[in-house]
Amino acid sequence: EADIYQTPRYLVIGTGKKITLECSQTMGHDKMYWYQQDPGMELHLIHYSYGVNSTEKGDLSSESTVSRIRTEHFPLTLESARPSHTSQYLCASSLPGDRNEQFFGPGTRLTVL
Amino acid sequence: GQNIDQPTEMTATEGAIVQINCTYQTSGFNGLFWYQQHAGEAPTFLSYNVLDGLEEKGRFSSFLSRSKGYSYLLLKELQMKDSASYLCAVMDSNYQLIWGAGTKLIIKP
Numbered sequence: 001e002a003d004i005y006q007t008p009r010y011l012v013i014g015t016g017k018k019i020t021l022e023c024s025q026t027m028g029h030d031k032m033y034w035y036q037q038d039p040g041m042e043l044h045l046i047h048y049s050y051g052v053n054s055t056e057k058g059d060l061s062s063e064s065t066v067s068r069i070r071t072e073h074f075p076l077t078l079e080s081a082r083p084s085h086t087s088q089y090l091c092a093s094s095l096p097g098d099r100n101e102q103f104f105g106p107g108t109r110l111t112v113l
Numbered sequence: 114g115q116n117i118d119q120p121t122e123m124t125a126t127e128g129a130i131v132q133i134n135c136t137y138q139t140s141g142f143n144g145l146f147w148y149q150q151h152a153g154e155a156p157t158f159l160s161y162n163v164l165d166g167l168e169e170k171g172r173f174s175s176f177l178s179r180s181k182g183y184s185y186l187l188l189k190e191l192q193m194k195d196s197a198s199y200l201c202a203v204m205d206s207n208y209q210l211i212w213g214a215g216t217k218l219i220i221k222p
Contacts, residue, residue: 040214040215042213042215090155099161099163100204101161104156106155107155
């Protein structure tokens with residue numbers, strides 16, 4: 001059973017605010033991911049990490065940053081939130097090796113007014 | 114470009130069988146995943162295919178044909194709790210997952 005946590009679960013903020021979405025996993029997985037998903041749409045990869053001190057940009061990485069100082073922690077920061085950032089943000093981690101089966105956290109539903 | 118196609122929505126009857134198709138065009142292939150996602154929740158892993166053929170796991174089976182760029186997910190003895198979106202995802206040559214938009218499955222009594 002995968003144990004991956006995200007906080008907050010829901011967030012409503014005003015335009016221009018800086019926010020950090022938290023993600024932690026207790027499985028010791030090296031690979032971690034951030035996705036953005038709008039209702040009825042596909043997941044879009046924002047950032048990913050292969051391990052500590054490794055961060056890579058996905059297709060949708062502009063306007064956000066990530067850090068990976070510890071294996072278990074992979075926070076996502078939006079420097080200046082905009083209404084276009086309103087979406088569901090999903091964090092995932094995966095087992096080592098080529099199979100890359102991903103385990104997802106419960107998500108953060110972000111609304112920017 | 115890379116593309117995953119699956120039907121937007123399907124409807125089936127409780128107790129019946131339904132097949133959800135997925136076709137893909139990706140730069141390389143390192144496996145295909147099916148995930149289930151209930152409304153407002155995170156995706157959960159259902160199956161993984163990397164070789165051609167059928168993988169069976171209880172009421173769910175997944176089939177892959179790499180030469181045709183095609184997979185399907187077969188759900189038997191449908192239950193109301195199977196109402197969800199089913200996401201097809203392909204791992205490309207960079208070992209990144211390319212996701213389809215999902216098929217919303219509606220189960221009627």
